[in-house]
Amino acid sequence: MKLKIGIFLLLICLLTVAPASAWTITGEDPDENLDSVNTGTASWITSPSTGSYIKYSWTTASTNIIINKPFSPNSISFSAKRGTSSLGYGCTASIIGENGSTLCSFSLPSLSTNYNRYEFVSGLPGYLDIYVNGVFINTHPISDGEATALKFYLSNTGGTYSKEFYLDDISTDHYVFGCNDEVSLSDDSFFFSYGYPKSTDCNFYVRLVEPNNEFYEWDTSSASVGSYYLDRGDYFTEPGTYSLRLYMEDLLTGYDYLLYTKSLIYTVPDPASIHLLSSEIEAGEQLKVICYNAQGYTLQVVPLGGSLTAYSINSLEKTVAHAIPLSTPVGRGTVILRNPSGGIVDYEYFDVYGGVSADASINLDKNAYVNTDAVKISYNDLPSGTTILFRGSDGDEYLIDKSWTKSGSGILSYELGGESLKSVMVYAVYSGTILDSDTATVAYGDNYAIYGTVYDANTLAPISGATVNIAGQVKYTDEVGRYDMTVSAGTQSISSTADGYNTYSSTINIISVSTQKNIYLVPVTPSEEGFGAIYGACADYETGAAIETAYIQISNSSGVTYSALGRSSTGSYIFEGIPNGSTWTLKASKTGYDNYQKEITVNGSTFHLIRLVSQDSSSTSGDYEDGDSTETTTERPGREAAKNAMKEFEALVPGLISLVGIKVFKELMK
Numbered sequence: 072m073k074l075k076i077g078i079f080l081l082l083i084c085l086l087t088v089a090p091a092s093a094w095t096i097t098g099e100d101p102d103e104n105l106d107s108v109n110t111g112t113a114s115w116i117t118s119p120s121t122g123s124y125i126k127y128s129w130t131t132a133s134t135n136i137i138i139n140k141p142f143s144p145n146s147i148s149f150s151a152k153r154g155t156s157s158l159g160y161g162c163t164a165s166i167i168g169e170n171g172s173t174l175c176s177f178s179l180p181s182l183s184t185n186y187n188r189y190e191f192v193s194g195l196p197g198y199l200d201i202y203v204n205g206v207f208i209n210t211h212p213i214s215d216g217e218a219t220a221l222k223f224y225l226s227n228t229g230g231t232y233s234k235e236f237y238l239d240d241i242s243t244d245h246y247v248f249g250c251n252d253e254v255s256l257s258d259d260s261f262f263f264s265y266g267y268p269k270s271t272d273c274n275f276y277v278r279l280v281e282p283n284n285e286f287y288e289w290d291t292s293s294a295s296v297g298s299y300y301l302d303r304g305d306y307f308t309e310p311g312t313y314s315l316r317l318y319m320e321d322l323l324t325g326y327d328y329l330l331y332t333k334s335l336i337y338t339v340p341d342p343a344s345i346h347l348l349s350s351e352i353e354a355g356e357q358l359k360v361i362c363y364n365a366q367g368y369t370l371q372v373v374p375l376g377g378s379l380t381a382y383s384i385n386s387l388e389k390t391v392a393h394a395i396p397l398s399t400p401v402g403r404g405t406v407i408l409r410n411p412s413g414g415i416v417d418y419e420y421f422d423v424y425g426g427v428s429a430d431a432s433i434n435l436d437k438n439a440y441v442n443t444d445a446v447k448i449s450y451n452d453l454p455s456g457t458t459i460l461f462r463g464s465d466g467d468e469y470l471i472d473k474s475w476t477k478s479g480s481g482i483l484s485y486e487l488g489g490e491s492l493k494s495v496m497v498y499a500v501y502s503g504t505i506l507d508s509d510t511a512t513v514a515y516g517d518n519y520a521i522y523g524t525v526y527d528a529n530t531l532a533p534i535s536g537a538t539v540n541i542a543g544q545v546k547y548t549d550e551v552g553r554y555d556m557t558v559s560a561g562t563q564s565i566s567s568t569a570d571g572y573n574t575y576s577s578t579i580n581i582i583s584v585s586t587q588k589n590i591y592l593v594p595v596t597p598s599e600e601g602f603g604a605i606y607g608a609c610a611d612y613e614t615g616a617a618i619e620t621a622y623i624q625i626s627n628s629s630g631v632t633y634s635a636l637g638r639s640s641t642g643s644y645i646f647e648g649i650p651n652g653s654t655w656t657l658k659a660s661k662t663g664y665d666n667y668q669k670e671i672t673v674n675g676s677t678f679h680l681i682r683l684v685s686q687d688s689s690s691t692s693g694d695y696e697d698g699d700s701t702e703t704t705t706e707r708p709g710r711e712a713a714k715n716a717m718k719e720f721e722a723l724v725p726g727l728i729s730l731v732g733i734k735v736f737k738e739l740m741k
Contacts, residue, residue: 125238128154129225137167138221138241147221148190148202148242148266153182154235161226162236166191166199168216175199175213179223186239188266188296191221204296248315248333249298254307256339256346256363261306263315264298265291267330274320282311304348310339343368344417345408354426358393360406360419365389368416369409374423375402398454398502400427427506428452433459433499435509439582441561442490442515448483448497457506459483460498463513465491491515512582514560520585522555524548525567528591536680537569537592538608541579545608545641547615547680570607570678571595595675603675606645609637609659612682617642621661621683625671627653649673659683 127136138149153160165176181187181203190202199213225236250263265277275295280286287306291297307313317331343365352358362370362384370382372393382391401423408417431454436447450459455478463471470490475483487495492513499506525537525548533552538545542563546554560581565588567575572592579588609621619637623644626632637644649655651673659667664683671679 126154127225127236127238129234133224133226136223136225136236136238138223138238139219146190146192147218148188148247149221150186150188150239151179151182152186152237153184154233154237160234161224163224163226164189164191165222165224166213166218167220167222168214169219170216172214172216173222174216174218175211177201177211180208186237206295248317248331250315250333250335252335254303254313254335254337256344256361258303259348261301261303262298263301264296265315265317266296267317267319272322274322276318276320278316278318279306280314280316282309282313307337310337312336339363342416343408343410345370345406345419347406347419347421350419350421352395352421352423354395354399354401354423355397356395358395358404358406358421360391360393362389362391362408363387365408365416367411369411371407371409372404373407374399374404395423395426396502398427398504399423400431400506401425427454427501431499431506433497433507433509435495435497435511437511437562437580439512439514439562439580440487440495441559442487442492442513444487444561446485446487446495446511448485449481450477450483450499451480453478453480453499453506454501456501458500460500461485461495462497463487463490463492463495466493471495487513489515514582517559518557519560519581519583520555520557521579521581521588522553522585523588523590524552525554525569525590525592526552527572528593534569534572534592536682537567537572537590538680539590540564540566540641543640545617547610565590567592568607568678570680571674572678573676595677601651602648603651603673603677604645604647605649605655605657605671605673605677605679606647607643607679607681609642609644609661609681609683612684618661618664618683621659621664621681623657623659623681625649625655625657627655651675657681663687 125136127134151162153162162179162182163176164179166174168174179189180201188202188204192200192202193213194200194210197212197215198210200210201208221241223236223238225234247266248263249265250261254261267275274290274292276288276290276292278286278288279301289299313335315333315335316329319328319330320326321328340363344363345365346361346363348359348361358372360370360372362368364387365384366387368384370384370391372380372382372391374395380393382393384391404421404423406419406421407415410416430452432452433448433450436449437444440446446461448459448461450457453459457477459475459477461471461473461475461483462469470492471485471487473485477483492515494510494512496508496510498508521541525534525539526532527534533548535548535550535552537548537552537554539548539554539556541556541558542565544556544558546556548554558581562578562580565575565577565579567590569592571594573595575590575592579586605625609618609623610616611618617640619640619642621637621642621644622634623637624632624634625646633646635644635646654670654672657667657669657671657679659681661683664685667681667683669679669681671677
């Protein structure tokens with residue numbers, strides 16, 4: 072027999088038995104079905120580090136926990152502790168007989184926030200020996216009778232704080248091995264724990280025996296409880312039945328005794344399969360894949376953001392080591408095993424960390440530019456050594472080809488120089504891999520048509536006479552609400568107003584030779600504060616062109632009068648702070664035009680477009696004053712007299728923009 076000796080770090084800790092070892096709580100199902108027990112008496116929890124355990128929580132009332140576990144043949148053992156947040160409380164352990172009588176009762180010694188191993192062993196007739204962590208503590212008298220259960224009485228010390236009591240690894244043997252009953256190819260490690268009563272004049276050792284009877288051996292005499300973590304690949308090489316065996320060497324006689332044996336099975340799948348030694352790989356390291364029964368098959372490795380790499384498997388068992396480049400993005404990759412016909416037989420996922428951040432990105436600040444714009448490039452979480460490549464194309468060749476080396480996060484700026492570009496693009500390139508990219512269109516020139524219709528947002532009816540202002544160029548909609556004009560390429564401001572509607576303001580990217588932009592105006596609602604405004608613009612009745620510096624006046628029946636000159640270039644005007652519901656007479660005049668008059672009732676922000684008729688035109692309107700008008704009692708001189716009066720007024724106040732009570736209306740005065 073070949074002897075293999077392994078030396079490992081011994082971890083002194085609680086004993087762990089396989090979760091499938093069945094025992095019951097009074098009135099409850101076996102432990103594998105205790106997931107639903109959370110009724111205020113006990114809760115079942117599964118933990119990878121401690122196996123399965125029972126935890127009881129309480130605040131004020133004292134309680135009993137009864138474990139139905141008959142002594143077989145003459146001992147019972149368990150691990151116990153109190154919660155780390157629990158203060159001290161009393162715990163009395165009792166041995167219960169067949170008829171429910173108490174055979175023995177005593178305070179549980181050494182209960183702390185760390186697990187201790189307790190063992191109750193039948194000693195001399197009428198006595199029970201108590202061990203803690205394999206060390207004899209004392210002896211208690213016990214009445215005659217067959218022991219059938221173990222009871223813990225948890226007392227309340229009078230406080231209202233939360234208290235917790237943990238139980239684990241109930242066993243009816245002097246000796247215990249804690250481990251899973253099966254070991255599989257997917258297990259990276261194998262864990263087992265051991266325990267036995269501490270004795271003098273004896274040495275103890277543990278063997279892991281292989282199916283061929285070769286074994287590994289560890290001396291455990293230094294501690295009566297402990298555990299080992301073994302690398303599965305180093306100790307389980309052939310499928311079959313393995314066993315853990317606990318031996319005692321009697322130092323007085325020199326004899327060795329087999330005290331306890333636990334069997335376990337190691338299985339390897341028969342069909343072709345793959346297994347990852349680790350499913351988490353750091354960028355720059357190797358991904359190791361074991362292929363079983365896969366001779367003649369192909370293994371494919373596909374990292375996130377990387378290209379597929381294929382390996383031919385030429386033996387029944389082969390380990391493939393695949394390098395994960397530093398440039399590999401953080402994320403999930405795939406390993407695929409294909410048979411000779413190309414069909415997928417098995418696959419596994421792996422996660423890469425420490426590589427390129429999943430948040431690595433690069434972006435342009437706009438989706439359309441004019442060819443004289445400044446282009447801003449923002450980048451985030453780029454690894455050190457990343458190349459930022461910026462290019463501009465006319466559709467046939469790159470007219471701009473610029474690069475920078477950057478890392479981390481930041482902003483770059485590049486000024487376009489008027490090139491005849493159709494598009495620009497930016498790339499973040501790391502170790503030959505494009506991490507991210509972005510593109511935008513480019514326009515140039517000022518012969519870009521824009522057209523559309525202005526609608527009422529509620530009724531969808533077209534609005535006639537609405538003002539449309541794009542980049543300072545003003546047009547008024549026709550009888551069916553339409554407008555059109557030519558503007559420069561790029562991002563332009565756009566606004567629109569109409570009598571009785573709120574002002575619309577936005578921006579628009581002009582990147583196509585012809586762009587349609589419909590506008591929807593929301594009707595104004597009465598002001599909640601009791602005041603409104605009269606505002607609008609002055610335009611030529613026939614051409615719709617804005618009329619500069621028209622003289623505009625409003626007055627009411629009480630004799631209150633306000634006056635202003637229309638804004639240069641846009642002809643706009645505004646009178647603010649006007650009481651809602653009040654009625655005003657609006658008059659407008661301009662050299663070369665007929666005088667204008669209109670009654671207006673204020674309802675919130677009230678828009679009114681003044682359309683003056685040229686004195687050289689034959690057009691007439693009911694809102695205009697002339698010598699033959701019967702629609703108003705306003706006395707006025709004839710056209711020649713009006714011309715002379717306006718010339719004198721304009722000579723007295725050249726450049727006048729606004730008078731008393733008038734403020735500039737920002738949207739219209741831009």
